[in-house]
Amino acid sequence: MIESGERRVLTLWTPDDDGRPGQALVESAVVLRQDGSHAAADGNAAAGQAPVVLPLAGREGAVAIVLVPEALTGRVARNGVPLPAGAHLAGHADRLEHAGRQFWLAASAGVEHAEFSPGVHGGDDVYCFITKARLRAGDAIVICPGRPGAGCGMISRREAWEMALESSPRFRCGSCGFDPRAAEFTPPAARQRKALADVEALIDRYGG
Numbered sequence: 150m151i152e153s154g155e156r157r158v159l160t161l162w163t164p165d166d167d168g169r170p171g172q173a174l175v176e177s178a179v180v181l182r183q184d185g186s187h188a189a190a191d192g193n194a195a196a197g198q199a200p201v202v203l204p205l206a207g208r209e210g211a212v213a214i215v216l217v218p219e220a221l222t223g224r225v226a227r228n229g230v231p232l233p234a235g236a237h238l239a240g241h242a243d244r245l246e247h248a249g250r251q252f253w254l255a256a257s258a259g260v261e262h263a264e265f266s267p268g269v270h271g272g273d274d275v276y277c278f279i280t281k282a283r284l285r286a287g288d289a290i291v292i293c294p295g296r297p298g299a300g301c302g303m304i305s306r307r308e309a310w311e312m313a314l315e316s317s318p319r320f321r322c323g324s325c326g327f328d329p330r331a332a333e334f335t336p337p338a339a340r341q342r343k344a345l346a347d348v349e350a351l352i353d354r355y356g357g
Contacts, residue, residue: 159204162253183248211238255334301325
């Protein structure tokens with residue numbers, strides 16, 4: 150097993166002019182712009198006029214930290230709930246709203262394909278999680294990404310992983326329960342988003 154690392158790749162869905170979301174992979178802090186785009190955050194971004202999203206590794210149930218600057222208190226929402234200034238945890242499939250735009254966050258769901266390298270993957274005494282056979286330099290491997298909010302990093306021979314996946318429709322990672330067949334998250338359709346917004350507006354209007 151290898152450590153999942155301090156940085157976690159996050160999928161950020163951003164709106165375009167037609168209301169269709171665009172997908173981007175985020176590995177470090179980004180600023181959410183009013184036009185629906187995003188950009189790399191610098192050291193002073195949190196003190197600016199835009200929220201910052203920072204991918205988060207190794208915390209159950211959370212995939213990112215959302216930093217809301219003082220100037221945007223109550224003007225950035227997570228799943229329809231306005232956020233005060235400060236740092237807030239965001240989970241898999243959470244929706245952020247800023248300047249009338251919607252941004253969606255999701256954990257990456259795909260396994261990582263690589264060639265085993267002792268110097269990178271934990272040394273000469275590493276074993277395939279499925280077959281328990283010692284791995285050798287150059288072996289084709291897969292690395293489990295874990296479940297949303299919780300990294301895994303378990304290594305298996307690629308051939309063993311693919312054979313297990315093919316032979317059992319219920320195959321899961323034996324370490325964390327990751328389901329490699331689970332469809333990657335995509336934001337709900339525009340009509341669904343509008344219906345959700347209408348429901349939230351009624352709740353706000355009539356006090357829930």
